Amino acid sequence: MTNFEKKYDVIVAGAGVAGVSAALEIARSGRSVALLEKTVMCGGLATAGFVYIYLPLCDGYGTQVSFGFAEELMHASARYGPGAPPPDWKNSAPGKTTKRLMLDFSPAAFTLAMDEMMSREPAIDRWYDTLVCASIVEDGRIKGVEVENKSGRGRVLADIVIDATGDGDVAARAGCAFHEEGNKLTIWALQTSLAVARQAAAKGDASGFLDFQMIGLEGENVDPAAKKKNYPWLGTDGKSVSRFTIETRAALLNHYAKLQSANNADTSRENLYPIALPTMAQFRTTRAIAGRATLDSGMAWKHFDDSIGLVADWRRRGSVWEIPYGAMVPLTVDGLLVAGRCISSHNDAWEVTRVIPPAAQTGQAAGIAAVLSLRKNIPPAQLAAADIQAELRRKKLPYHFDEVGLSAPESS
Structure with a gap:
């Protein structure tokens, strides 16, 4: 028995960086969105988990590759606290000290900045201290989720659901296939x-x-x-x-x-x-959904026709990845998208995509895809990547290597 029921255009489960990016994109497009978060603060591992490093938006040799909310949130993270990228990050070169477009931030300051950004968007309905308990699936399509909070058990319904939980909780409960990995202590x-x-x-x-x-x-x-x-x-x-x-x-x-x-x-x-102390367990890799495309080791510099953005490898310079839209679309269950560290990534690729900038990048792309799906009245799985890319071009957000002046090294 449920105590309440609410309906929105889109549900975003998880208010980490991916979820916040998705919610902001949807709200700024004029659609209603419920942002469901099990804790009482936004930011996920970046804030409640004290992973306080905003990793690079550049290739390590002076070329920025990630933009949009990945960049907007980086600046927001230092709005009410210390932190700034090196002013000469564009001058990094082989043989010199690595300087990249990145910064350390105060988790509390970042939380307040994201709260401020979302407070300016009345279309975002934030549900804090709300646990997603079950996915509602009918005839192979997700219709919403069951939640539990101080008001009791309820149903939150929407035409599109975005799983930005970081753990793939919504997708797993909807019956999507996934793989998982262990974590270091x-x-x-x-x-x-x-x-x-x-x-x-x-x-x-x-x-x-x-x-x-x-x-x-x-x-x-x-x-x-x-x-x-x-x-x-x-x-x-x-x-x-x-x-x-x-x-x-x-x-x-x-x-x-x-x-x-x-x-x-x-x-x-x-x-x-x-x-x-952190208020959430600091797991980096939990579930990754089985998507229509999968990123794996050795795919740095691989061109994807359906790319929705570029991300840099935070561990080494000169390694850039395109993220295919298919990695955000589960093989099964219509009406569902995933964003953040539970996209379809394996092995070394998971290390690249599980951090803050790719989370923001996939979150914004999921928001764009959700809005376009609603506009066209089709599920995200039927949405053409070209339609998403057209919107990215309109927003001046690059998604292929050549758009930022890069090409794959000959040894790749």
Whole structure:
């Protein structure tokens, strides 16, 4: 039994960077959109998960490849807090220090900036503290989702649904095929210290207070006992999520306990301590849907006729990828799109596409596709990529390598 029912043009499940980008695109096109979020803040891993690095929008050699909301949100992330890309990022060259169009940001400041952007769009109805419990599928087409919040159980219906949960929750519950991978034991936390305060005071610059402690499975500070825990660290398994959360916090506790008991004034509990912990488990790869196209290792510099945007490899310079629209369209279930780190990517390609700029890029593309599907009264799977590309051209958003003056290296 349900307590309420609401109808919109589009549902976007998940208010991470992908979901926010999709919702903004849809609202600015004049369509109503319900943005459903299980936490009480937008931004996903970038904010609640403390993954506070806005990774590169450029190829590492001075050419910007990602634009639109990927760029707009980068600037928004530093609007109410510190952070700026290197002013000379365009001058990077082989043999020189890598400088890229990227920045570190305050998660809280980024959250406030995104809230401000969405507050200007009355067509976005934000549903915080709302858990998607089930997908409503009839005759092979998704019609909406069942949700649970303080009002009880309800149905949210729409003509198009975008899964931007990061975990593919809506797609999986709708019966879409997917694959999943495990994760390393990792936690990022915000700390403060007297040493950092002294440095900030000496420089007259408080940006140094963005002092994050990262502990990973392969790091030196992780609790050795935690390494021996035989858990797969799957973000799609309830027990694994609980154990991941427990073990990462135990590793962090062990780290500070050792420092604070070392009889060192600089690391005493008064002078060095954590001040904020992530409010969501920091899984990077969980589910990736089986799409009509799949990105995989070795596909950097591969041309796709149905490309909807360009993204850079954040790990190395000179590696750029096109993202095919087919990677956002499930093989089964009409009326559904995916955006963010649950698009159809495998192996090395998943490492490239799971981060902030590709999330914004696919989120905006999903928003465009949803609006065009509504306009043409067809499901997204029947939408021609050429129609999406026409809208991208109208917005001056490149989607092929040659449009930003790049071509595949001869060795690719």
